[in-house]
Amino acid sequence: MYQAATTRYDQMVYNRVGDSGLKLSAIGLGLWNNFGSVDSLANQKAIVHQAFDLGVTYFDLANNYGPEPGSAETNFGQILASDLRAYRDELVIASKAGYVMWQGPYGNWGSRKSIIASADQSLQRTGLDYFDIFYSHRPDPETPIEETALALDQLVRAGKTLYVGISNYSGAQTKVIAAIFKELKTPFIIHQPRYNMFNRQIELDLLPELAAVHKGAVSFSSLCQGLLTDKYLHGVPVNSRANKATIPFLHPAQVAQTLATVKALNEVAQARQQSLAQMALAWNLRQPAIASVLIGASRPEQVVNNVQALAHLDFTATELEQIETILAKQPPIDWQAS
Template sequence: MMIYQAASQRYERMVYRSLGTSGVKLSAIGLGLWNNFGSVDANDRQAAIIHQAFDLGITYFDLANNYGPEPGSAETNFGRILARDLHAYRDELFIASKAGYVMWPGPYGNWGSRKSLIASADQSLRRTGLDYFDVFYTHRPDPQTDPEETALALDQLVRSGKTLYVGLSNYNGEQTRQMAQIFRELRTPYIINQPRYNLLNRQIETDLLPELANQHQAAVSFSSLCQGLLTDKYLHGVPADSRANKATIPFLHPVQVDQTLQTIQALNQVAQRRHQSLAQMALAWNLRQPTMASVLIGASRPEQVVANVQALDHLDFTPAELTEIDTILDRQAPIDWSAK
């Protein structure tokens, strides 16, 4: 087996953006391990994707306790690759994990109590083999737990050396404001917010992003390519095995497929004039936001990572391009994102 050695020029092309007023900078493209890194996925391919990402200067790797399938297997697989191939580069990586969705049976394997968050962080550290995470998120707000308890649990993880920083994911503007106030009082190093954001889901523009701007905080977006919809996969129709057949994916629900396809085809025409793929334009569009430090991509093969990083070659938009994109999106019927 060949020993992995990172590309010597890995930092020359990547863009790095500051996380608010903190001293941390993230690669403008981050690799999400939500899909394709579980127990059902080929280990060699997982390693090839991670190697390719780091070789291109991606330093932000995003995990969660329940990523798989099976839940937890993405952390285990990443930890194995890290120990075998990337151990010497640990201090060059910014590794995140999260807790807050269902992970194990019973009342403590879910949501945001101190019991759940601390137990989950301990399990995640064991699975990855890490001494600490660079950032640990609460994955979603818990309506039945006092926000102060969740904040205190994250603060304890920092003070016990299990994470350097903390973050929020899936929090709206008001929830973020409330948590940020508690973190300030505790002097907890809260530095990042991770919302769902893409061309077809702009809800955070009127709520969360203004709040983050007021706080001088930064975001990293997930579902940046709308789970594959903002790629070339759907430009010529809906593949038989696509997510359009799953009613739980609202933007591909059968009643909206035709209109959604027209929308992405129109967006693709804008991308072509920019000499970009639709995916590259979608990533660049997310990064146009001043508060957006990084965008997460998923990948099932290394070539996708290479193509997505090329979005950084053309991040600027003209006012006319932004107006045209807004006009295209305004024609799209409202989507019920609560059905996600």
């Protein structure tokens, strides 16, 4: 029977989410990949156990994570039931609705119908009574933003989630929905944007807005699907994510486009006595609004290595200038490359 390490809180950093009362582990475990029906449940358990043993308390799901869609929630629910039920009050478990999940007009986007139904299904799959955070996964261009906000508010009032968040919303959209939540007194505390050294759009609009409304963030794609690691320094491994046609957002062409930049960044990381991945995670956490950075893992050792980023979160002005100089030389990346 699994028993969590008694030292699990000794080294982890916990950051407050905006001006809310909630703190998140600075490293969160994302279950987007490697937790589906096609993946080994034993390996999933080993990854989750290792994460919690190191003080990772934030676990991030969505209704459609898999494959098959929904299977990541089902598998995590099995791990909860068998191993983590006694630790439920030590965990922050999040899920989302907004991307296509089931057939027909109600299994997608941000209508009240879709969000409420999706949350109920997610609770059933995980076996939970409530989520700690439930997100609108993306803005719906055809549904009034008030309807999406009211649906999330209803989940709180029904006891199905403690807090609500949004993901992939622009700064302007965040300003609008934050005002609605403020009027409703909904515990809206967090935004989940894509953010890493190669994807910095949120610095222009979203981060200033989060500061203005006193909300926090947790970044996903923190390592740019593996580009900001040492995995591709010497080419594209056969079993890598970039070579898996079923996984979007990363292709061999993008590895080639970023190789010179990655090598230069790796030299800065080595001078800091960190891996490139560790430095990239620390770089994200330099932003005051970012309470946590999500990592993915295909084996427990990756969790161990990534959590070690917390041993060196500070940057000198020279290091930050070196990183900016390197990134400024990066040509535009074709994110649609295939």
